[in-house]
Amino acid sequence: MIPFPELKAFQDWAENDSDKILFTVPDGEVYELLRVYCMYIADAKSQNDRQLVLQIRDTAGVVVLSAIMGDVVSQGETWYVTWAPGLPLIEDETGLKKALIPLPNPTLIPTGFSVRVFDINAVLPADDDMYLDAVVSRDQPGPDQ
Amino acid sequence: MIPFPELKAFQDLTLDDSSKPIFTVPAGEVYELLWVHIQVTTTNKAGNRQFRVGVYDNNSIFVLQSLTGEYVTASEAWEITWAPSYPLQEDETGVKLMLAPLPSPLLLPTGWQVVVEDYYGIDVAADHMTMNALVRRICPGE
Numbered sequence: 001m002i003p004f005p006e007l008k009a010f011q012d013w014a015e016n017d018s019d020k021i022l023f024t025v026p027d028g029e030v031y032e033l034l035r036v037y038c039m040y041i042a043d044a045k046s047q048n049d050r051q052l053v054l055q056i057r058d059t060a061g062v063v064v065l066s067a068i069m070g071d072v073v074s075q076g077e078t079w080y081v082t083w084a085p086g087l088p089l090i091e092d093e094t095g096l097k098k099a100l101i102p103l104p105n106p107t108l109i110p111t112g113f114s115v116r117v118f119d120i121n122a123v124l125p126a127d128d129d130m131y132l133d134a135v136v137s138r139d140q141p142g143p144d145q
Numbered sequence: 146m147i148p149f150p151e152l153k154a155f156q157d158l159t160l161d162d163s164s165k166p167i168f169t170v171p172a173g174e175v176y177e178l179l180w181v182h183i184q185v186t187t188t189n190k191a192g193n194r195q196f197r198v199g200v201y202d203n204n205s206i207f208v209l210q211s212l213t214g215e216y217v218t219a220s221e222a223w224e225i226t227w228a229p230s231y232p233l234q235e236d237e238t239g240v241k242l243m244l245a246p247l248p249s250p251l252l253l254p255t256g257w258q259v260v261v262e263d264y265y266g267i268d269v270a271a272d273h274m275t276m277n278a279l280v281r282r283i284c285p286g287e
Binding site: 030051058062063064065066067068069070086088089102103104105106107110139140 | 151158184228229230238240244277
């Protein structure tokens, strides 16, 4: 598997947006999602708890997988959240506002499926800042797919 | 195994059914089960539901199961995901989402069947359970 890995990085640092489509797998490709890293800054205007989730949706928009964080983001807090295969589900045991969330190992995503990261409580989707970085390994689907 | 993965998605959005076969591995193929994700909404019928992914061999003998770590009770809505290397996770998030592990990798020979179901069958014909799963198709060796 070492030869010729086709890695592709995604980055979305647009502020005032806590609901993002990270990518949609293009025609003729299959993605293996390797990791998603998120820095989330909750605005001070609302005291309601945010809870981040990564969803994989099929071509019809049906949610086929959910991976939700084990803690909540409160008003004015900054959190660092990582999704990746093989991680445990870790809340903020370190006290440093770092959360880990597992993904299936491997997370293979077919053509036309999309990955969305958002605050499932939609507290302040146009005010909170969510910075996303992700890496996938691109591949071609098999001939029968 | 990554090059040219032959992915196949399974989906069953039928309501009023909390016991579903997901697939039977067809002749000449081996499947690697990558994940199973269900969304459950239970009726008001009392009783503890406990969901599992089960594997039957080609003689219909039950050979493997992965049960969730918490009950689903009456009039609740849950999301449950099984995947290789996942922890067995109850509802620590408070949003009715559970995780359950599968062997890593979970390779399934020709003729074997995978199901997802309420182990206790509390209200099988009325509880809602929608299911999505993904497998990687592989050609068997000798």
